[in-house]
Amino acid sequence: MKICLTSSAGGQLLQMLxxxxxxxxxxxxFLTFKKTTTESLANKEKVYFVTMPGRNPLKIxxxxxxxxxxxxxxxxxVVISTGSGVTLPICFYAKVxxxxxxxxxxxxxxxxxxxxxxxxxxxxxxxxxxxxPLLKYYKNAIYGGPIF
Numbered sequence: 471m472k473i474c475l476t477s478s479a480g481g482q483l484l485q486m487l488x489x490x491x492x493x494x495x496x497x498x499x500f501l502t503f504k505k506t507t508t509e510s511l512a513n514k515e516k517v518y519f520v521t522m523p524g525r526n527p528l529k530i531x532x533x534x535x536x537x538x539x540x541x542x543x544x545x546x547x548v549v550i551s552t553g554s555g556v557t558l559p560i561c562f563y564a565k566v567x568x569x570x571x572x573x574x575x576x577x578x579x580x581x582x583x584x585x586x587x588x589x590x591x592x593x594x595x596x597x598x599x600x601x602x603p604l605l606k607y608y609k610n611a612i613y614g615g616p617i618f
């Protein structure tokens with residue numbers, strides 16, 4: 471099994487790294503955007519960098535194209551995301567190509583959903599929350615508790 475681990479830099483990446491005991495057992499790679507923390511990760515892991523889309527239409531298009539190319543090249547069985555906008559394209563393409571998508575709502579989202587979470591909840595195969603108050607927004611989510 472091959473796993474794509476996708477997150478933004480910062481807190482989402484730190485949460486993803488907490489899952490190392492799980493993902494290190496499998497062929498895996500990271501998909502994120504360039505920042506000091508992600509560049510240092512590339513020294514020890516396979517990392518693909520995509521353009522941070524923000525709200526810029528050209529950057530969004532670039533991220534969409536890059537994500538599709540990476541998905542087709544790497545062909546993961548599962549995409550695991552801890553969030554933010556950079557992860558949306560790869561998760562969408564994963565579903566289109568019949569891959570499994572696992573989304574873990576951010577630890578920082580205690581009592582209200584994130585934008586990314588609201589979008590990915592609709593088509594994730596497994597949706598995990600870290601705080602019980604989020605169950606009122608995500609009825610079919612699994613409460614996994616904090617991953618820190």
